[in-house]
Amino acid sequence: MNVEKQVVVRITGMTCAACANRIEKGLKRLEGIKDANVNLVTEQATIHYDPGQLDVGKIEEKIEALGYGTVKESVDLAITGMTCAACAARIEKGLSRIPGVWEAHVNLATETARVTYSPESVNTDDLIRKVEQLGYQARLRSEQPEDRDHRQSDMIRRKRQFIWSALLSLPLLWAMAGHFAFLSFLWVPELLMNPWVQLILATPIQLGIGWQFYKGAYKALRNRSANMDVLVALGTSAAYFYSLIQTLRTMGGGHAELYYETSAVLITLILLGKWLEARAKGHTSEAIRKLMNLQPKMATVIRDGKELRIPAAEVKVGDQVLIKPGEQVPVDGEVTEGASSVDESMLTGESIPVKKTKGDQVIGGTVNGNGALTLRATQVGKDTVLAQIIRVVEEAQAAKAPIQRIADAVSGVFVPIVVGIALVTFGLWYVWLEPGLFASALEKAIAVLVIACPCALGLATPTSIMAGSGRAAEWGVLFKSGEHLETAHRVQTVVLDKTGTVTEGKPVLTDAIAEEPWDKHEWLRLVAAAEKRSEHPLAQAVVAGVDEQGEGLPAVEFFEAVPGHGIRAQVSGHDVWIGNRQWMERHDVDFSAAEPMLQKWEEKGKTAILTAIDGKYAGALAVADPVKPSSRQAIARLKAMGLEVVLLTGDNARTAQAIAHEVGIGRVIAEVLPEGKAETVKQLQAEGKKVAMVGDGINDAPALAAADVGMAIGTGTDVAMEAADITLMRGDLNGIVDALVISRLTVRNIRQNLFWALVYNAVGIPVAAAGWLAPWLAGAAMAFSSVSVVLNALRLQRAKRPSLGDALFFPRGEGV
Numbered sequence: 001m002n003v004e005k006q007v008v009v010r011i012t013g014m015t016c017a018a019c020a021n022r023i024e025k026g027l028k029r030l031e032g033i034k035d036a037n038v039n040l041v042t043e044q045a046t047i048h049y050d051p052g053q054l055d056v057g058k059i060e061e062k063i064e065a066l067g068y069g070t071v072k073e074s075v076d077l078a079i080t081g082m083t084c085a086a087c088a089a090r091i092e093k094g095l096s097r098i099p100g101v102w103e104a105h106v107n108l109a110t111e112t113a114r115v116t117y118s119p120e121s122v123n124t125d126d127l128i129r130k131v132e133q134l135g136y137q138a139r140l141r142s143e144q145p146e147d148r149d150h151r152q153s154d155m156i157r158r159k160r161q162f163i164w165s166a167l168l169s170l171p172l173l174w175a176m177a178g179h180f181a182f183l184s185f186l187w188v189p190e191l192l193m194n195p196w197v198q199l200i201l202a203t204p205i206q207l208g209i210g211w212q213f214y215k216g217a218y219k220a221l222r223n224r225s226a227n228m229d230v231l232v233a234l235g236t237s238a239a240y241f242y243s244l245i246q247t248l249r250t251m252g253g254g255h256a257e258l259y260y261e262t263s264a265v266l267i268t269l270i271l272l273g274k275w276l277e278a279r280a281k282g283h284t285s286e287a288i289r290k291l292m293n294l295q296p297k298m299a300t301v302i303r304d305g306k307e308l309r310i311p312a313a314e315v316k317v318g319d320q321v322l323i324k325p326g327e328q329v330p331v332d333g334e335v336t337e338g339a340s341s342v343d344e345s346m347l348t349g350e351s352i353p354v355k356k357t358k359g360d361q362v363i364g365g366t367v368n369g370n371g372a373l374t375l376r377a378t379q380v381g382k383d384t385v386l387a388q389i390i391r392v393v394e395e396a397q398a399a400k401a402p403i404q405r406i407a408d409a410v411s412g413v414f415v416p417i418v419v420g421i422a423l424v425t426f427g428l429w430y431v432w433l434e435p436g437l438f439a440s441a442l443e444k445a446i447a448v449l450v451i452a453c454p455c456a457l458g459l460a461t462p463t464s465i466m467a468g469s470g471r472a473a474e475w476g477v478l479f480k481s482g483e484h485l486e487t488a489h490r491v492q493t494v495v496l497d498k499t500g501t502v503t504e505g506k507p508v509l510t511d512a513i514a515e516e517p518w519d520k521h522e523w524l525r526l527v528a529a530a531e532k533r534s535e536h537p538l539a540q541a542v543v544a545g546v547d548e549q550g551e552g553l554p555a556v557e558f559f560e561a562v563p564g565h566g567i568r569a570q571v572s573g574h575d576v577w578i579g580n581r582q583w584m585e586r587h588d589v590d591f592s593a594a595e596p597m598l599q600k601w602e603e604k605g606k607t608a609i610l611t612a613i614d615g616k617y618a619g620a621l622a623v624a625d626p627v628k629p630s631s632r633q634a635i636a637r638l639k640a641m642g643l644e645v646v647l648l649t650g651d652n653a654r655t656a657q658a659i660a661h662e663v664g665i666g667r668v669i670a671e672v673l674p675e676g677k678a679e680t681v682k683q684l685q686a687e688g689k690k691v692a693m694v695g696d697g698i699n700d701a702p703a704l705a706a707a708d709v710g711m712a713i714g715t716g717t718d719v720a721m722e723a724a725d726i727t728l729m730r731g732d733l734n735g736i737v738d739a740l741v742i743s744r745l746t747v748r749n750i751r752q753n754l755f756w757a758l759v760y761n762a763v764g765i766p767v768a769a770a771g772w773l774a775p776w777l778a779g780a781a782m783a784f785s786s787v788s789v790v791l792n793a794l795r796l797q798r799a800k801r802p803s804l805g806d807a808l809f810f811p812r813g814e815g816v
Helices: 017-028 056-065 085-096 124-133 147-177 195-209 211-222 228-252 260-284 286-293 385-398 404-433 438-451 455-474 482-490 498-502 520-531 537-547 581-586 592-603 631-640 653-663 674-686 698-706 718-723 734-769 775-798 804-808
Strands: 005-012 033-039 044-049 073-080 101-107 112-117 137-140 298-303 306-311 320-323 332-338 340-343 354-356 373-379 477-479 493-497 508-514 556-562 566-571 574-579 607-613 616-624 644-648 667-669 691-695 709-713 726-728
Touching: 005 056, 017 033, 017 044, 017 056, 044 056, 056 101, 073 124, 085 101, 085 112, 085 124, 085 211, 085 404, 085 455, 112 124, 124 137, 147 195, 147 260, 195 211, 195 228, 195 260, 211 228, 228 260, 228 404, 228 438, 260 438, 260 775, 404 438, 404 734, 438 734, 438 775, 455 477, 455 482, 455 734, 455 775, 477 482, 477 734, 482 709, 482 734, 493 498, 493 674, 493 698, 498 644, 498 653, 498 691, 508 520, 508 537, 508 592, 520 537, 520 556, 520 566, 520 574, 520 607, 520 616, 537 607, 537 616, 574 581, 581 607, 592 607, 592 616, 592 653, 631 644, 631 653, 631 734, 644 653, 644 674, 653 667, 674 691, 674 698, 691 698, 691 734, 698 709, 709 734, 726 734, 734 775
Parallel strands: 493 644, 493 691, 644 667, 691 709, 709 726
Antiparallel strands: 005 044, 033 044, 073 112, 073 137, 101 112, 298 306, 298 320, 320 373, 332 373, 340 354, 477 726, 508 616, 556 566, 566 574, 574 607, 607 616
16 A cells, blocks of 8 residues: 655746646646645645655646646765666665655766755755665765765775785685696695685685675665675675585584685675776766866966966956966956967867957867967856856766666666576576585576676666767767767758858848939948847848948837848838848838849849838848858768758748758758747658757757757857757867767667677576586676676777768668
């Protein structure tokens, strides 16, 4: 019988009592809800439910389905004491069962847990307490010592344990060698054959160094689950205590059949595997360490006309920061004085230094060239681009990829099944295959227990995600989570926004023709004045083109913008309308006389802008947005990977076709309004395609969110980057290829790991049960299976960014 539980949820979006009643009624209709009370004043819902019938995730889904939101917080916990995938699964289940916890993900490789919870129902102390009840240690990740120090101390501890265990095991191994006929030439001291000497050597290993396995097994069994510690404790204890009984029997005389070396060598090999695994796992976070090392510790600021050397953490927004030649930039800022070239390769993957002069933005962590720069600090501390990149990479590494569910499902039931197989193996050998030979049957059962550890299975996915996302960050590609890193490999169609994505996004005014009776000079002044209020790139190009002539612009009395169409403004007593054909047609403006000229411009890839003053056509302007030099090559690479490339733009069809032809895109969807871009993406998905949307503007955000994978060009707007799943720090389309290639490599690596981990157990268990594997060999195989998985994942850190030729040999679907 399930116990009724209570959860308190903060709800957003309620405006009146009717909202509260609607939520209350909706919740009460859910099966498993015993009672629900929604308070409009406190904006909270107190819900009593049966955890056997539903979880809090269903409650959240219901509230959001009713059109409201829930307030959630996330926290990262650093967890110690986990030994295998079963440990991670147990902590995850335990945290998920706490009323008020929406979601919990535990990552064995990073030894972290990310928990999303309702702050009204649960707090971080409750989460930490639950982890400790399960037999592990937890603390807020922000309170954890630096990852490097933690990894280092863990490696030192494991190395020390291995060395002591090896020193005590070697004499036992020497004694065991004397039993093999092919080693009969080897001299073995009589002392080492003494049962009591072997007991003295084996006991510190079994009950001292190996006590950690008993502790882990006890905690697991106390919580009605099983993990690697249970298998190791069972296997080594069977060998040790059977040998102990045999040793005690020698007190009355007679021969003893001893297996001390089995338990001792097993523990030693497992400790060796754990030490090597800890070393290898330390390398998977190399990318994070590199990024952290980019953060300068000191900065030179100018205050009251004096240069002061202060810790970078003490720099404030607005401070004047002096960057000397060769120095790292401590904060994000805008150049106020000087000129230099800045190496941004660690953040963007672009090896060519970028020129910086007055007014340019500089990112913290980059390296200044030969010139001196003075910056005005705009972002400091955790708000800098570098700090945000580190946070995104850490979150991606801590997140769980969907493919990991396979490993989780298997490891959740794995240990009990293995114990059952070991018991069956013992019974078959003792009763049927070698009747009455207890020691021989025990040896086979021990081998089964030891070889079947689920460690490799638990490490298969997270280590690859860590290495892959870290390498991607070095290439200037930021994945928001492991889920997006995995999903990207399925992409079949890449949809590209035009302005700022395929093109530079910095259009220039190329033509301006006024219609009689307007004087061109006066007409341009009115048009530029109206456009100055608009943030659209085309409008800015018009203003910049007129300003170059040194024109003073009149005041604007009224302004209104309609995205995707144009603007309306009142300037110097005139009604000014500026926009596309639809905008003019909507206001009954006849521009037929200009149509041949407009078509001519558009066939050259220029965007035509029509103007009307006081209801009559007044002239047209042409703006050209040059294509990025890298766009054509990047699109060729995407095609070489077997991907369909689509150009999606709000521009007219002729201009879009001209740009598409220039860069090699075959399919064009033009004249799409901002709100229609998301709908277009959905239509492509309805064709059965996995779609990636790439854009850089505010109007791309809905489409980025609707796509299977949204990619934001890092030089674009914060809104686009927030809506996207992947941020491309470089300003060109080659970042798309990099993102897809690293995704494919990572997924292939994960599947290799899962395949070998599963095959290892599928082959190893029958071989051990058949008696073809000595327990110490089973222990060696188990220990090195985990190490091999981590080493395979580390190959991703050496992956090279593909060139155009490299992309050709990696078509869509290979390794996927």
